[in-house]
Amino acid sequence: MKPLQLLFQSSIGKKMIMGATGAAMFLFVIGHLVGNLQVFLPKEHINAYAHLLHASEGLLWIIRLSLVGIVGLHVWSAVTLNAQNNSARPSTYGAGTGPFGASWASQYMFMTGLVIAAFVVYHLLHYTVQLSAINFAGKDFSTLTVVGGPQNGWKDVHQMLVIGFGSPIVSLFYLVAIGLLCIHLSHGASAMFQSLGIAEGAWRTRLEALAKCVSIGIFLGYASIPIAIFLRIVS
Amino acid sequence: MRVNLKVWRQPGPHARGEFKTYATPDLNPDMSFLEMLDVVNDELTLKGEEPIAFAHDCREGICGTCSLVINGKPHGPHRAVASCQTYVRSFKDGETITIEPFRAKPFPVIRDLVTDRTAFDRIMSVGGYVSVRTGAAPDANSIPISKIDSDRAMDAAQCIGCGACVAACKNASAMLFVSAKVGHLGLLPQGQPERYRRVLAMVNAMDDEGFGNCTVTGSCAAVCPKEINLDFITRMNRDYLVALVQEGVGRKGAKEGAGG
Numbered sequence: 033m034k035p036l037q038l039l040f041q042s043s044i045g046k047k048m049i050m051g052a053t054g055a056a057m058f059l060f061v062i063g064h065l066v067g068n069l070q071v072f073l074p075k076e077h078i079n080a081y082a083h084l085l086h087a088s089e090g091l092l093w094i095i096r097l098s099l100v101g102i103v104g105l106h107v108w109s110a111v112t113l114n115a116q117n118n119s120a121r122p123s124t125y126g127a128g129t130g131p132f133g134a135s136w137a138s139q140y141m142f143m144t145g146l147v148i149a150a151f152v153v154y155h156l157l158h159y160t161v162q163l164s165a166i167n168f169a170g171k172d173f174s175t176l177t178v179v180g181g182p183q184n185g186w187k188d189v190h191q192m193l194v195i196g197f198g199s200p201i202v203s204l205f206y207l208v209a210i211g212l213l214c215i216h217l218s219h220g221a222s223a224m225f226q227s228l229g230i231a232e233g234a235w236r237t238r239l240e241a242l243a244k245c246v247s248i249g250i251f252l253g254y255a256s257i258p259i260a261i262f263l264r265i266v267s
Numbered sequence: 268m269r270v271n272l273k274v275w276r277q278p279g280p281h282a283r284g285e286f287k288t289y290a291t292p293d294l295n296p297d298m299s300f301l302e303m304l305d306v307v308n309d310e311l312t313l314k315g316e317e318p319i320a321f322a323h324d325c326r327e328g329i330c331g332t333c334s335l336v337i338n339g340k341p342h343g344p345h346r347a348v349a350s351c352q353t354y355v356r357s358f359k360d361g362e363t364i365t366i367e368p369f370r371a372k373p374f375p376v377i378r379d380l381v382t383d384r385t386a387f388d389r390i391m392s393v394g395g396y397v398s399v400r401t402g403a404a405p406d407a408n409s410i411p412i413s414k415i416d417s418d419r420a421m422d423a424a425q426c427i428g429c430g431a432c433v434a435a436c437k438n439a440s441a442m443l444f445v446s447a448k449v450g451h452l453g454l455l456p457q458g459q460p461e462r463y464r465r466v467l468a469m470v471n472a473m474d475d476e477g478f479g480n481c482t483v484t485g486s487c488a489a490v491c492p493k494e495i496n497l498d499f500i501t502r503m504n505r506d507y508l509v510a511l512v513q514e515g516v517g518r519k520g521a522k523e524g525a526g527g
């Protein structure tokens with residue numbers, strides 16, 4: 033069989049797709065966090081960063097579509113593998129089964145992933161599409177622009193975040209989703225190395241520990257933004 | 268001591284099964300778990316009832332035939348021990364012990380606690396061997412191998428193919444078993460010529476049997492009577508990746524075996 037066919041049809045091929053797309057998303061999540069943490073700097077910084085991202089609309093769309101493709105492949109492999117998993121165990125054990133040392137996160141990857149997917153859709157509608165109907169702030173984010181100064185007329189992303197996270201419901205949903213992402217990655221960020229055939233022995237243990245630390249860091253980093261805005265540390 | 272056994276009874280592959288509870292006669296705590304079932308079966312036979320069917324052969328932990336899920340755990344309470352080497356003394360006097368078969372679609376129940384695990388044999392038949400001309404026995408040490416590789420090959424070769432990994436995995440994945448077989452031969456010099464053809468063929472056979480997929484929970488390794496570890500799955504994935512690349516660039520290695 034052709035290698036591409038094997039990659040998309042075999043169990044291990046699909047796990048590789050899941051691991052590779054997971055790794056790409058993991059890197060994106062870190063990059064996205066570093067960019068967003070500029071909200072703690074004077075407001076010109078994050079507005080300039082947003083302006084930079086929009087410098088070339090063509091390039092931006094290439095990146096956006098690649099990300100959509102990556103997420104799509106990850107979800108596709110998750111759904112197909114999960115369906116096979118369910119059909120491989122049609123009858124359950126009468127006495128239940130223990131996790132036998134399996135972490136909580138490793139057993140609920142599909143569930144946490146589905147909620148994250150729902151969150152990603154909301155997040156895009158919220159700040160990228162800027163659909164007013166779902167921002168619970170009663171404001172049209174697309175009208176927020178900087179008035180005066182060297183950035184006159186640029187999008188005011190800083191103000192959008194402050195208004196966006198001013199809504200407790202929205203902030204709470206973000207916190208829950210980020211928490212689930214942290215759980216998903218606490219397992220996924222080390223599991224992906226196995227799926228890609230890297231890391232054995234002592235490296236497995238090290239990567240497992242590292243994955244947990246980085247996931248907690250990601251949680252703290254992302255959570256700090258709505259919390260800081262809620263507490264008016266950023267305004 | 269006496270215990271109560273809550274045992275899965277199923278008269279045939281397509282019959283409905285159910286749990287039935289049996290009180291054991293007085294047991295010697297140093298009996299093996301399977302000897303306890305023998306004693307219970309003697310009583311059942313004398314009473315004219317069908318004895319409990321369970322799989323067993325060597326009863327010394329090396330053949331991989333025994334396959335009980337005891338209180339929800341494949342092979343019972345201990346680590347690195349098969350069902351046949353579990354003893355009555357590991358349970359409490361008066362305890363109710365649940366015994367059921369391995370559960371996975373590719374392991375259908377034949378009767379009571381006996382499952383059909385020929386799915387593993389079919390996977391083995393497509394690559395769990397090396398093709399060699401069987402002449403006279405070769406001279407020992409004529410093929411050098413590093414100590415590290417020979418040790419790891421021996422670790423993988425410990426796999427007795429019992430299927431506890433599948434039984435424990437929440438996804439009923441057979442990847443630990445297949446990776447042990449792929450890893451065992453893939454580490455030895457004799458296994459090199461067919462290394463990449465083997466991994467493609469065995470994974471393909473594994474998928475055809477309808478097993479689930481690894482999500483790296485580690486449950487399989489935790490119940491494995493021979494302590495096969497997840498690193499073999501990593502190795503198998505790496506071999507699979509190399510095999511795909513070889514297929515892609517049209518290298519013969521992945522397609523053909525040792526040749527003539």
Ligand code: HEM
Nearest residue numbers: 051054057058110141142145146149220221223224227482
């Ligand atoms: C920002 C979003 C996401 C990130 C960063 C992410 C990241 C990861 C990573 C790094 C892995 C490990 C890959 C591996 O084990 O080979 C993984 C596995 C997985 N992901 Fe995601 N994921 C995300 C979204 C999703 C979504 C939306 C779903 C749901 C359909 C999902 C379901 C899964 C499943 C089922 C696994 C397999 C678990 C395993 O192999 O251990 N993920 N994810």
Ligand code: FES
Nearest residue numbers: 326330331333351
């Ligand atoms: S009966 Fe042979 S391993 Fe248990």
